[in-house]
Amino acid sequence: MATNSANPNSWRKNLAVLWFGTFMAGVGFSEIMPFLSLYVDSLGNFTHDELSLYSGLAFAASYFVTALASPLWGKLADRTGRKLMLVRASAGMAIVFILMGLVTNVWELIGLRLLQGVFSGYISNANALIATQVPKRKSGQALGTLVTGNVSGTLLGPLLGGTLASIFTYRVTFFITGFLFLIVFLITTFMVHEDFQPVLKSKMLNTKDVIGELSNAKLVFGMFVTTMIIQAANNSIVPILALYVRQIMHNSPATTFYSGIVAAVPGIATLFAAPLLGRLGDRLGTDKILIAGLILAMVVYVPMAFVTNVWQLIALRFLIGISNASMLPAVQAILAKNTPPHVTGRVFSWNQSFQAMGNVAGPMIGSVVSSEFDYAGVFISTALLVVVNLTMVYFNTRAMRKARV
Structure with missing residues (x-):
């Protein structure tokens, strides 16, 4: 183990x-x-x-x-x-x-x-x-x-x-x-x-046994779904982001340049915010940071549908980067704190599977919504995804909040 x-x-x-x-x-x-x-x-x-x-x-x-x-x-x-x-x-x-x-x-x-x-x-x-x-x-x-x-x-x-x-x-x-x-x-x-004592194949836990090793399986599987929805929300706007920039810039020759900035800004915010929010989560409660990040995302995605210039979009995308910095690292921290070491590899790999499913589903959602409605509709639908995620996380982490009281 x-x-x-x-x-x-x-x-x-x-x-x-x-x-x-x-x-x-x-x-x-x-x-x-x-x-x-x-x-x-x-x-x-x-x-x-x-x-x-x-x-x-x-x-x-x-x-x-x-x-x-x-x-x-x-x-x-x-x-x-x-x-x-x-x-x-x-x-x-x-x-x-x-x-x-x-x-x-x-x-x-x-x-x-x-x-x-x-x-x-x-x-x-x-x-x-x-x-x-x-x-x-x-x-x-x-x-x-x-x-x-x-x-x-x-x-x-x-x-x-x-x-x-x-x-x-x-x-x-x-x-x-x-x-x-x-x-x-x-x-x-x-x-x-890594100090690791190999586990004999005959002693390997099957999926049912791994779930049995989890002190709060409902919370862990809730985090898997949360990961999938986070990735789907983040990637739902990928197919239309450059097209949306071109629309609000009225086909300006600088569209390509600003599209790159719009795409990169969330990552820059995440880069600086993630370690700080991680430390804050260790002090105040990782679940609180996750919930705060989801609320911020919900609040930010809606006005993205109504921006009138590219700088408004860049500012809102920066805030999404801060939201991202609070979400996936928080999910991983919650998984780490609620998973025994000998099944951590299995649990994190399951989480990666859900993350990959979100990577596939997100662009599909964005493409379908933008074809049926318009670019603004993608941001509204993404905000609705976040609302669903926030509701799930709030109820799934209720036991964590009670334990701190």
């Missing part, structure tokens, strides 16, 4: 190394997104509808497989340790991204994107490893700090990817991304330390 390291402060070194690892993973995942559809277009002569279909398949494929594969990897992590899963994920990603640079047709690319989902799990296992090592009283701070690695990498990635693709080619950018994951593989292999 998993144990804390003999050195009570070793989690700090692991946190620093895994912060860098999740940063590089964030860069690697996000730097290909600005040109993925263009890369698809370069692989054949497609009609507009075919290009939209193949680009959508290439985008969603990895998330779909991640949702299916994560529980299997989580079960293996609880038997073999989180570090091995980190090494497995980083090595697999390095190979997959290099192969993406060698494809000759769109189906090879989609197939490799499916394989990318199989090799998922670096970030979820990084969270699980830190969650099992950090003292419970500091889990909010530690997990809030760790999430800034992925967020900052995701912010830098599109800029780096666009620059590399313009200087070199799409294929070379995939090779560079593969090299980044090779670096992650090396630092994880040689610098991450």
Whole structure:
């Protein structure tokens, strides 16, 4: 079973190394997104509808497989340790991204994107490893700090990817991304330390037994659904965000520039706010921070539907970044505080599956709503999603609030 390291402060070194690892993973995942559809277009002569279909398949494929594969990897992590899963994920990603640079047709690319989902799990296992090592009283701070690695990498990635693709080619950018994951593989292999006593396969808990180990299974599964809705809400506006910016800027030539700012601003806010809110949650109650974040999101999404200039949208998106900083890290902290160490890998992998389902559902919701109504309707529907989430979280965390009284 998993144990804390003999050195009570070793989690700090692991946190620093895994912060860098999740940063590089964030860069690697996000730097290909600005040109993925263009890369698809370069692989054949497609009609507009075919290009939209193949680009959508290439985008969603990895998330779909991640949702299916994560529980299997989580079960293996609880038997073999989180570090091995980190090494497995980083090595697999390095190979997959290099192969993406060698494809000759769109189906090879989609197939490799499916394989990318199989090799998922670096970030979820990084969270699980830190969650099992950090003292419970500091889990909010530690997990809030760790999430800034992925967020900052995701912010830098599109800029780096666009620059590399313009200087070199799409294929070379995939090779560079593969090299980044090779670096992650090396630092994880040689610098991450985990004391772990392997669990015999015959003694592995099945799903029913894992649920039985949870002191508050209802709360844990409620957090899974909360994660899914958070991701769906965040991603529901992705398909229409640049189009919305173009609309409120009246087709200005500067639309592309400001679309980049609008897309990046939430991540910048999250980067600075997450560690602070994590520490505040450890002091006041993580559930309070989560509820406050959901209330802020609900209040902010509605006026986004009625902005009249891009600066109003940028300001509101900054507030959404603060809301995001309070939500997913808070969910992870609640999971860490309510999960025994020997099933943490399984629980965090289940959470990643729900997160992936939200990544798939969000853009679909946004696309359907925008086609049936208008861009403003997407923000209203997203606010309604947050209201549903807030109601669920309020009732699911009621026991936590009673315990503090």
